[in-house]
Amino acid sequence: MKKSAFLSVSLVTIALSGWLSTAHADSAEANCQVRKDGDTKQGQSGPCTFSQRQGYIDLDLRNGETYSLAPGNQPNHFKDQKGNKVVRTQAAGDTQEFKWEGGKKVTVTFTRTHAAAGGGGASAVGSGETPADLKDLVNGRRVGGEVGDEMIRRGYSEARNQVQGDEVYSYWRKSSDGRCVVVHFDASRHVSSIASAFESSCQ
Secondary structure, three states: OOHHHHHHHHHHHHHOOOHHHHOOOOOEEEEEEEEEOOOOOOOOOEEEEEEOOOEEEEEEEOOOOOOEEOOOOOOOOOOOOOOOEEEEEEEEEOOEEEEEEOOOOOEEEEEEEHHOOOOOOOOHEEEEOOHHHHHHHHHOOOOHHHHHOOOHHHEEEEEEEEOOOOOOEEEEEOOOOOOEEEEEEOOOOOOEEEEEHHHHHHO
């Protein structure tokens, strides 16, 4: 109960402070391969930048193409800037794959130099996945501070919160391995998604 009251007061204070007006984004250099609808051969490939902020993803290709993906109503589902449905079909190793409803697919492979620097690579690839130890909290009965209490019980510590309209994005770091996750609260303060995030998101 005390945690619930504390969380509510904290969120109001943060919102009033104006600190949230600055978006926190994480970027990683990668290689993007685009396979057009109906293509059976390997698609065109080239350098790109992968950026993520509060569940939103931007893929900026060096040829000028940009794909801006907004989170959908379930994990790994997005909509691009034209309203097309996009599903992340793979997020493992050093690769992420995004498939459009029309058949187009973009494969993002993170560079080894970025992985070695600790800024992305495997950790970035895992972004968007729900950690196994937190899956039961998504669309569960717990709300607001109850979720915070449970996160602490499971070995996470709160790093920061961001408010976007009626929704809240709460960033947590796991004490044992430094893993960063973002908990997305809907307007009713129930958990709509939990996803792994870049380590720098929890700083």
